[in-house]
Amino acid sequence: MARTKVVVDPITRIEGHLRIEVQQENGRIADAWASSTQFRGIELIMEGRDPRDAWAFTQRICGVCTVVHAVASLRAVEDALDIRIPANANLIRNLVHGMQFVQDHVIHFYHLHALDWVDVVSALQADPAGTARIAKSISPWPNNSETYFREVQDRLKKFVGTGQLGIFANGYWGHPAYKLPPEVNLLAVAHYLEALDWQRDVIRLHTIFGGKNPHPHFVVGGMASAINLDSTATINAERLTDIQDMIKRARRFVHEVYIPDLLAVAGFYKEWAAIGGGTGNYLTVGEFPETDVRDVGSYFLPQGIIVGKNLGEVLPYDHQKVKEYVTSSWYEYPGGDGEGLHPYAGETKAKYTGPPTPWQYLQDESKYSWMKSPRYDEMPMEVGPLARMLVAYASGHDGVQGMVNEVLGRLGVGPAALFSTLGRTAARGIETALIVDRMQTWLDELVDRVRNGDTATFTRDKWSPDTWPAEAEGYGYLDAPRGALGHWIKIRDGKIAKYQCVVPSTWNCSPRDPQGQVGPYEAALKDNHPLVDPARPIEILRTIHSFDPCMACGVH
Amino acid sequence: MFYPSSHPWVEGETLGEHLEDRGVSRRDFLAFCAEMSAVLGVGSAMTPKVVEALQQARRPSVIWLQLQECTGCVESVIRTGEPTIGDLVLDVISLDFNHTLMAAAGEAAEAAKHTAMEENRGGYVLLVTGSVPLENDGMYLTIAGRTAREHLEEAAAGAAHIIAVGACAHWGNIQASRPNPTGAVGVSEIVRNKTVVNIAGCPPIADTVTATIVHILTFGRVPALDRDGRPMFAYGKRIHDQCPRRAHFDAGQFVEHFDDEAARQGLCLYRTGCKGPATFSPCPIFQWNTRTSFPIGAGHGCIGCTERGFWDQMTPFYERLPDLAGFGVERRVDMIGGAVAVGVTAGVAAHAVATGIHRTRQRKALPVVEQPAAGKEHDRG
Amino acid sequence: MTTSTKPPTIAEAVAAATPEYRWVLLWRWPLRVTHWLSAICIVTLTVTGFYIGKPYFTTWGEASAHYLMGWARFIHFTAAGIVVGAAILRIYWMFAGGRYASWRALLPVKTKDWVNLLKTVQYYMMVKQEEAPRYLGHHPLQQFSYTAIYTLVLIHVVTGFGMYGMSNPGGAIYALFGWVGPAFGGIQNARFWHHVLTWVLVWFIPVHVYLAFRADVMDREGEMSSIFSGGRFVRADVKFEDE
Ligand code: HEM
Ligand code: HEM
């Protein structure tokens, strides 16, 4: 049977520049290549800089997960210099990072992922009364009235009537893969619009603690935002109240809009619980230290590794087992393409060997991406919400087990369904709900501490480079919305001597390693994956989007 | 925003009608136009002109290229400031191409862009975020198998106006900083035959983008620009000259360390390296995220993100002076300077003593020369 | 030598009474005024400048009750204005003033000046004491150092006004000095040089004062007093290089 080469470039509704190539055979994907086509060299730009500035540089790796590189960098520097931040600073960082998760995941669901499942044009045929009936049956959200949905639909009709479709132009509308009834499509479109207003509101938590979003400001040793209940220029009761209200609105939206919509949509796409699984290995470094980052046991979401879909055993994580390969990437290593380097010894030496533009097929090349290939103990690993939820589930995390079981029950599927495109998308929703609820706990604790007179947000020990050792190295890690993130820093004479990042999307989008093992995107596309019409590759978008790719992150 | 909001635009509808359709009263619309006149700094006398222009506007095509970037600028724009008014302004356009939000992918996406470019040739507004890597024949960024430069040149050719949004498109930003491994440059380095409006910042405040678009729609031309191509209405003043902490600066009241007593009183961040005195930006006035705060408001100095070269010029961020020589001079300059001053003074003193000894020896060796009388010397005064 | 129809000054009278000495007028009043104006202003600029650069003293309480940095900057800018005025006067005087004030006396223009520079350095290093060339005005080492100082102050003025202009980009100063930031590769670089070169000025002061003072004591020829009185007594029998 003849194979067809298919190229999807650009993959849109992601962060950055991703090209997917596959070979299609009998309506299925036989083989797949994921290539990231942008390189900036931020690791090299870090060298020679003041380590206290590192957070700002690495933050620019990505403006979507705008908090995570900054915090990983702070942790790396604080690890190298043995700086222990005050408890309040830890809580504030949790709140900021927590809101990052919540906002990022909601945006992903509605604005990046939904159009893979929701046919905007079909919403025109919906009966708004039916939409209202469905909506009311799944959620107490106040906007769930027939009038409201009719209004949205009327405007959508007018919009389509103008012929200027804007961002909806050329979508794969009417593709047989779209399964939602018009009423559910209308529901999703209405919430697509609501989510836009909502995210703009709740993200202001970043602005209060960091001055702006994207790219809020941080500081090595804690947080710059001082707490003083009696000043107008600091974190005071008014600011704390504002934050409290944002958390309330965030919780309400997640529980009354996002999760119900997720379940409603997923219910129509259950076959996707058997598609797009992938490597079957999952890694999470854990996140949300509730005492100190050095106290791994205090993490709200636990650290660990699952190999070969075995939920019976969670392996411990050891960063010494991380290596990056460049066998299929446009870089060179001193020891050649077979070599894997631990990030402390890592190298970022770009060397483009691909064809000149315009490109035909990168799949014909031995090197085909700017993404390196991280491997843990020589194995490719999937990272992200699914990895976190699986590890927490297998570790016996109460909240996660409860919520995962409930979702599986509501969808009428077993735990095996988690290893899939649908499982990934569901895990993202589940953790959003858990984290947004936990944010309340962190805020309560912060308020409690302030009430008891502890307002410290910053430690000035080791602020001055004169107090630093001549040489130091540190590892900063966290779990970002898209998965496990690590920053490795070497400091010499007060300056950055080496900086290496291994990022969630580096794990997930990694190309082939020396053993020929493919990365998670590629593995997922090869895993019993349909592709009916090469000209309208919506199935590819579904699975790739389920990872929430971020190419700027992954290559940096 | 750049998605059809729940109140989409209809063919042939003016903004006035459109707003009415959205349940916005004439009064609110006029208030919005007045607000925009204020943001643009064109004065209330211009409000009628803004009103007129927006009422006649049809949705112009906007093509948004995303090049070598972090997508922070797109995220910033989707958090546009005014809850209702920001939406209204952005409803005024038809966003025909934008990677982050568009439904189509691959060939279908590129086709949507080409259609929009054909149908609106010479009339569309081109927004660009991200820089253009030039090293290595531009292989550090390809989209649909073609280089960033090719995409930019193609889109710029048919554009009526070009707006470079954010530091990456403005001058290359972090990728263009020492040692600029990919040879990244800003849009104006590539597009030389057209005016490029630079909306500076990493990222910029969304309202700045919005207001620039309104200006173009209202007046049919770009707003007045400064030496660096930045709109004067937003970048015409330094942070330092608009800062709420300025009174503390003048009074001599400074934070020395984060979270010290002065920090808890909200005093000036100058000594922690605030770059407000060197940075032109509207942050203290427009503020961020629906006027919630801005970096200095949150207790951290400005890092100068609207200035060209700020990663090399404004660093180390926590020092007041840049690290020009690359080995920490900025931290030690006063120490070194003071030490040399002491050394010089000591040297001078030593020289004086040595001279004395030398002279005495010489005097003993040489015949005595007649000296003028002390008294007379005194008379000369 | 001065020729005057006016009654002799005290100095002339003294010179007439001590035939082994003659009195030479080197610096007429405009030069002396500009010297002392600049000297006072440069010291003031240095002191206020360092406060601006690193404001160690801080005030507490109502901001409106204090204006410490405000005054430091006000004085700095006022002194800066005076220095510019004095510099303009001095430049005028380079052409209108006498030979000792001339620009020629400031720049080592002739080959002889360079040879003499070497000799003077040797003299000060006490290597060849007796061969020091004698100058009435600036000897080559002074020429060299003053030229350097003028250049330094010029850079200060340029970078200073470059920074100063930023507070009002619509204003005349910005129109005149707006190029400074870009020319230095960013206004922060200009700030850097403004700060660092201040130290060089600081180093200059003790050397300069010492040299002037030393000449007074050693040669007993009133080198130092000349900047107060305008002229100096020199031995009648000495031939000067710049006479
Ligand atoms: C006791 C103190 C001082 C004495 C006796 C003294 C003496 C002199 C003399 C004789 C000259 C040569 C005049 C000329 O060619 O202009 C001179 C020039 C100069 N002095 Fe001083 N000076 C003193 C203090 C200072 C101080 C404190 C400064 C500044 C920090 C200063 C800055 C200068 C400069 C910039 C010149 C070159 C100016 C010029 O040529 O007009 N002087 N000084
Ligand atoms: C020759 C003499 C001068 C000296 C020694 C001097 C010294 C200094 C020093 C040490 C600083 C602090 C620099 C920093 O760390 O940021 C400073 C700042 C400054 N100086 Fe000068 N300066 C001189 C002349 C001038 C002139 C002629 C101007 C012209 C207006 C000027 C304007 C400024 C300005 C605007 C600042 C920055 C003030 C601020 O940021 O608020 N200076 N000066």
Ligand code: NFV
């Ligand atoms: N770190 C990081 Fe990332 C990635 N990949 C994360 O959530 O997106 Ni921009």
Ligand code: SF4
């Ligand atoms: S200017 Fe800053 S925020 Fe915008 S894309 Fe570039 S790095 Fe990101």
Ligand code: SF4
């Ligand atoms: S905080 Fe920064 S911008 Fe504000 S007054 Fe102080 S130095 Fe100026």
Ligand code: F3S
């Ligand atoms: S860092 Fe940038 S966001 Fe504003 S306060 Fe400074 S210009």
Ligand SMILES: [Mg+2]
């Ligand atoms: Mg890396």
